[in-house]
Amino acid sequence: MVSNKKVEINFTAENQTHLNMNTSKKWDLKNQLHLFLAFFRVGILGYGGGPSSIPLVHKEVVQKYQWMADDEFGDILALANTLPGPIATKMAGYIGFRVAGITGMLNAVLATILPTIVLIVVLLTSLRTFKDQPWVAGMTRAVVPVVGVMLAVLTWQFFSKSKNGLGWKWSVILVVASIVLIEPLNVHPGILIFVLLVGSLVKKDKQKTEESRAVKRKDTV
Numbered sequence: 757m758v759s760n761k762k763v764e765i766n767f768t769a770e771n772q773t774h775l776n777m778n779t780s781k782k783w784d785l786k787n788q789l790h791l792f793l794a795f796f797r798v799g800i801l802g803y804g805g806g807p808s809s810i811p812l813v814h815k816e817v818v819q820k821y822q823w824m825a826d827d828e829f830g831d832i833l834a835l836a837n838t839l840p841g842p843i844a845t846k847m848a849g850y851i852g853f854r855v856a857g858i859t860g861m862l863n864a865v866l867a868t869i870l871p872t873i874v875l876i877v878v879l880l881t882s883l884r885t886f887k888d889q890p891w892v893a894g895m896t897r898a899v900v901p902v903v904g905v906m907l908a909v910l911t912w913q914f915f916s917k918s919k920n921g922l923g924w925k926w927s928v929i930l931v932v933a934s935i936v937l938i939e940p941l942n943v944h945p946g947i948l949i950f951v952l953l954v955g956s957l958v959k960k961d962k963q964k965t966e967e968s969r970a971v972k973r974k975d976t977v
Contacts, residue, residue, distance in 0.1 A: 787856050788863050790821055795848045795867035800875070802844060809844040811906035813851075823855050830914055834953065836948040845870050 794816035802809030810833065817823050824832075836846040845868055852864025918927045930952075937943040 784856070788860065791852055791855060791860050792867040793866050794821060795852070795864045798844060798848070799868045800871035807843075807907060810847075810902040811910045813844070813847055814910055817851055823851065826913065826917055830917070834949050838949050838953075861904060 765768075795813075798809050798812045798816060802812055816831060817828050818826055832847060832850060836843055836850070839846060845865055848864040848868040849861050853861035856863070915927060915931065918930075922930070932946060937948055938945055
């Protein structure tokens, strides 16, 4: 009886220590600063909207701070695309919450939208005067190829990882089918992603059912 009580006390103490570590991690100023700087850079360099910010988020979250792996980032990106709203703020909210709880979520979202708010207030008044100048129009044209290259690099990374799980054959089939459905047939990417997610979940459930049946047959024999 005494030994059980000791084990229970030790277990409670370990849980409390683990809880305190998680709480301190969420309120860690260094962690919060890294979150703010990461998504502030995304917000201020993501010129041209959501697609241009995705490679920047990937660089900060996966490569620089290593808060998550490529596979998890790909899952978040796929799910975020199916939901309404700007992609950058959705990803900032989830990643911030995952890294540092509710305070991290608010911090990351604020860091993402703050540069846009400041820049649009400061620059819009001055750019309005020069909007017809060739150098202003050239800014947009110059950024487009750079964003294209960034997206192409990220696409190749995801494709290379997908072949490890699906193989070259199914990866190529899915890429071609996605291009045909999205471009000529004008199917919304969110619908396509949702169908693929449901399909993968159904396939996973079927695999589990088959495995459990195989185990039962083995036990019966």
